[in-house]
C-alpha cells in the first residue's frame with residue numbers, strides 16, 4: 001500500500017518523525033499548555049512561538065466512522081470495503097486523527113475504544129488502529 | 134447594502150458529461166456570459182467586473198477580448214478549493230458594485246475536464262494533505278461520509294437524506310436542463326443504489342459535468358432599467374470561525390454555518406422562518422441536510438418530521454429545496470447553478486415554481502473552512 005511519503009519540512013513533520021520512531025506525538029503550546037491540533041507555527045491563543053511535541057498514548061475513541069465501498073484510492077482497491085476512522089485522543093485534549101482500522105471490525109461503532117500501533121509501509125510509518133480489548 | 138444590488142441576468146451552457154464539452158473552458162465561459170447578457174439585455178462589452186471562486190482558471194483578462202470588454206475594473210477570486218466560495222463570489226461582486234469600483238459584474242464558474250482535469254482531483258488536491266491520503270482517504274465523498282455518519286449519530290434520521298434526494302429528482306424531472314430530466318426516483322430505487330461510501334449510495338452523490346454558469350449583478354438603480362424584474366440581494370455573508378481543522382471542528386456533524394447565518398439574517402433583516410424556498414449546496418445529500426440545519430431552517434429535533442419528500446418539494450411543500458434538482462439531479466456547476474436557480478425562482482421562471490415565493494436562500498459549501506450564503510428577494514421584500 002503506497003500513498004507517497006509525507007513531506008519532511010512542514011509544521012507537522014514531528015508527527016511523522018515520531019511515528020517513524022514508534023511514538024505518537026501531538027503538538028502542545030509551551031506558553032499556555034493548550035493542545036494545538038492541527039499543529040501551528042504560532043499559538044494563536046497566547047501568541048507563543050514555542051510549541052512542543054509530547055508523547056501521547058495511542059489510545060482513542062471513535063468520533064466518526066464511515067465504510068468506504070468504492071475504490072477511491074488506487075492503493076486501497078484490495079481493501080474494499082474498509083472503515084475510515086476519526087479517532088479522538090482523550091490524552092491530547094480530544095485532538096482527532098484520521099486513520100484506518102487494521103484488525104477485526106466486529107462491534108466497531110462511534111464511541112468504540114481503539115488502540116493504535118505504528119505500521120511500516122513502503123513510504124512511511126503509518127498509525128493504524130484496532131478495537132481495544 | 135440590503136436591496137442595493139440585484140441579479141439581472143442568468144446564462145449557462147448545457148450540462149455536458151464530464152470530458153464531453155465541445156470546446157475548452159474559455160469557449161464555455163464566453164457562451165454562458167453572453168447568454169446571461171442576452172437574458173439581462175446588457176451589451177457584453179459593458180461588463181466591467183469578474184468574480185469567481187474555487188481556483189477557476191478563467192480569469193477576467195482571458196475573457197476580455199472575446200467579450201469586447203471596454204475596461205476591466207474589478208476581478209476577484211474567493212479562496213478555497215470547493216463550493217464554499219460560490220456565494221462568496223456574489224458577495225465580492227456586490228461589494229465591488231456597492232463601493233463604486235465596478236458597475237456590472239459577472240459571477241461565473243466553468244468546469245471542463247479537458248482544461249482543468251477532474252473536479253474531484255482538483256478539490257482533493259486542495260483540501261487533502263498526507264493526513265488524508267496516507268489513511269486511505271482521497272475523495273471528498275469519504276470526508277462527507279464521516280461527517281454525515283456523525284450527524285446521523287447526533288439524531289438526524291437517514292430518511293432525511295432519502296427525502297431530499299428524491300425531492301431533487303422530482304424537481305429535475307421537470308427541468309429540461311437537468312441530467313435527470315424526465316426521471317423521478319422512488320424510495321425502493323434509492324435504497325437499492327450501489328453503495329459508495331457510508332451512508333451514501335450512488336444517488337446521494339453529485340456527478341461531475343462540463344458546464345459554465347454565469348449570473349450578472351448590477352446596482353438596483355441600473356437593474357430597474359433592464360428588461361426583466363430585478364432579483365435583489367437582501368443579504369450575503371462569507372467566512373468561517375474555525376479555519377483549517379483536519380476534521381477537528383468542535384461540532385463535527387454540523388454544516389458550520391451558524392456564525393455566517395447570524396450575519397446573513399442581520400443584513401437581510403429576516404430570519405429562517407421568512408425563507409420561502411432554498412437552494413442548498415449539495416455535493417452530497419448529507420452535507421446539504423447539515424447546511425439546512427445549521428442555517429436554522431430546521432433543528433435536529435424537527436428533522437424527522439420536517440425533512441420529508443412532501444415538505445421539500447415545490448408543489449406545496451413547507452420548505453422547498455433545490456428546485457432545479459441541485460448538483461445531484463440537475464448537474465454540477467460547483468454551486469453556480471444554485472445561484473442561477475435562485476434568480477429564476479424569484480422571477481417565476483423556475484421549472485418548479487414555488488407559489489408566492491418572495492425570498493430565496495442560497496448556500497455554498499457546507500463543512501469547508503470558507504463558507505458563504507445569501508438571501509435574494511423580490512421587489513416586494515424591499
Ligand SMILES: [Zn+2]
Nearest residue numbers: 029032043046
Ligand atoms: Zn499558547
